[in-house]
Amino acid sequence: MRWSQLYAPTLREDPADADAASHRLLVRAGFVRQLMAGHYSLLPLAVRVRARVIEVIREEMTRIGAQEFSLPALHPAEIWRRSGRWEVMGEEMFRLRDRRGADLALGMTHEEIFATLARELGSYRRLPQLWYQFQTKFRDEPRPKSGLLRVREFTMKDSYSFDLAPEGLDRSFELHRAAYERIFARLGVPVVAVQASSGSMGGSASVEFMCPTDAGEDLVVRCPAGDYAANVEKATARLAPVEDGPGLPAPERFDTPDARTIEELAVQHGVPADRQIKTLVYVVDGRLTLVLMRGDHALVEQKLTDATGAVAARPAHPEEIVEALGARPGSLGAVGVTGLPVLADEALRDRHAMTTGANTDGVHLRGVDVARDIAVGRWADLREVTAGEPCPCCGTxxxxxxxxEVGHIFKLGTRYTEALGVRVLGPDGAEVAPIMGSYGIGVERAMAAIVETHHDDAGIVWPVAVAPFEAVVVLLNADDDQVRGTAEELYAGLAAGGVDVLLDDRDERPGAKFKDAELVGIPCRVTVSRRGLAAGTVELTDRATRETVTVPVAEAADRVRALLHRP
Structure with missing residues (x-):
């Protein structure tokens, strides 16, 4: 490819709306252009990188015995209704109707669709099966941002395993875990495998592959000793034991007319936050529910959803709270409350001499014994872990x-095979619902993660395995026949030797050519100039280190291959 023919509209200034480094650089370097919020056109350079990422993934999926499919992106609503997810997915699902009035959806994921194909498996002798595809997914993100990191239309590699028994699922899950570790290592994406919530996917276990970056929207809790890592939605930590003192024989009311927050109660009345019970009111699957937290702890809503198995949970509206409890937020409590479910965080178990709202505006209760005074219906880990708390495994x-998140793997169980009528005959002749796993990688998000972790002040620094071109031959002094002839020979020789090479034959200033090569992030640059050829040499520049060496023309091709670790 010649740069004079390449469509790569580079920019000299950062786009005004770009916050993440990957967003800024992929726009500036001519890889992507935004059509509308959350929807990006991939230009030729990005298509080349995307193809390389897909090929790495495809090779590793083939290595574990997976077979590639291509399934429709437009789905009938009926299949999603059978699994129960037509309602669960809510506003994130793009829905439409065809000319006959049939309800349809643009696929967010393909568990249901692959399960319908699995109906033809018939016998346990055809198990296990590992199936995958690369397909466009659609999710109506409420706040698309950060370029390719959070979009509404993207390519996913999604794969699915079908096994006869849990032991088979364990094997398929571990095959994918190992494949994902190899994929991200080859892509140059540093990842941490963390425990995670399964969310709307369901199932018994899931692991996220998280790439640390300031542009990320997830929080990962990890132990420096390396024995624990979890998404904040799943993370736990040890809590220091608390000595509460003798307490009171019964709760005692006291006036707090100007204290409506945890901090105000602490400052005005000397009640430390860790001795307060914070009462949150949620509507969980349509039912008003009290959620109790220690005053200095924050609720993780996903933990609430996981603990209750709720399809939908939201904070209650003020009018709903007043109608049910007779007071406004800031004076709420669960003492004496009956008829409403009460869910409490484990940090409150066996606590006494605590303070909470009295369900009368401007009044609180002191001396509350949780076990004695509150009818807790369910205990669960609901709180957000914070930095510095002790690791649950080693105490660090x-x-x-x-x-x-760049990848996510799930143990789904039989939720989808049961719902969609997938059955195989087992060894004893009885029908069995196969057990499923689901495994995803966002292709364009992986591209963005590579840029987030591989860039400098001059631009992108693509790893060789995914670079749009492995080398660029930069032609200076284009009016010099010897310079042009040598550049053309190097270009042809590298291409013949299997190097994916670009020839910068544009009529541009040397500085502009060098800046573009660095911005685009091509791993190796060969500069051919009149001055260099007078000494029989060319310059070889390593993009990653930005080191330039002078080499004889005759050795240039071999030195390029060596820099690229090519035979």
């Missing part, structure tokens, strides 16, 4: 880092 202070 935990750290919290920002990250972006």
């Amino acid at each position: 202070p935990l750290e919290v880092v920002r990250a972006v």
Whole structure:
């Protein structure tokens, strides 16, 4: 490819709306252009990178015995209704109707669709099966941002395993875990495998592959000793034991007319936050529910959803709260409350001499004994872990880092095969619902994660395995026949030797050519100039280190291959 023919509209200034490094650089370097919020056109350079990422993934999926499919992106609503997810997915699902009035959806994921194909498996002798595809997914993100990191239309590699028994699922899950580790290592994406919530996917277990980056919207809790890592939605930590003191024989009311927050109660009345019971009111699957937290702890809503198995949970509206409890937020409590479910965080178990709202505006209760005074219906780990808390495995202070999810693997169980009528005859002749796993990688998000972790002040630094071109031959002094002839020979020789090479034959200033090569991030640059050829040499520049060496023309091709680790 010649740069004079390549469509790569580079920009000299950062786009005004770009926050993440990958967003800024992929726009500036001419890889992507936004059509509308959450929808991006991939230009030729991006298509080349995407193809390389897909090929790495395809090779590793083939290595574990997976077979490639291509399934429709437009789905009938009936299949999603049978699994129960037509309602669960809510506003994130793009829905439409065809000319006959049939309800349809643009696929967010393909568990249901692959399960319908699995109806033809018939016998346990055809198990296990590992199936995968690369397909466009659609999710109506409420706040698409950060370029390719959070979009509404993207390519996913999604794969699915079908096994006869849990032991088979364990094997398929571990095959994918190992494949994902190899994939991200080959792509140059540093990842941490963390425990995670299964969310709307369901199932018994899931692991996220998280790439640490300031542009990420997820928080990962990890132990520096390396024995624990979890998404904040799943993370736990040890809590220091608390000595509460003798307490009171019964709760005692006291006036708090100007204290409506945890901090105000602490400052005005000397009640430390860790001795307060914070009462949150949620509507869980249509039913008003009290959620109790220690005053200095934050609720993780996903933990609430997981603990209750809820399809939908939201904070209650003020009018709903007043109608049910007779007071406004800031004076709420669960003492004496009957008829409403009460869910409490484990940090409140066996606590006494606590303070909480009295369900009368401007009044609180002191001396509350949780076991004695509150009818807790369910206990669960609901709180958000914070940095410095002890690791649940070894006690080392935990750290919290920002990250972006680049892969996610799930043990689904039989939820989808049961719902969609997938049955095989087992060894004893009885019908069995196969057990499923689901495994995803966002292709364009992986591209963005590569840029997030491989860039400098001059632009992108693509790893060789995914670079749009492995080398660029930069032609200076284009009016010099010897320079042009040598550049053309190097270009042809590298291409013949299997190097994916670009010839920069544009009529541009040397500085502009060098800046573009660095911005685009091509791993190796060969500069051919009149001055260099006078000494029988060309310059070879390593994009990653930005080191330039002078080499004889005759050795240039071999030196390029060596830099690229090519035979």
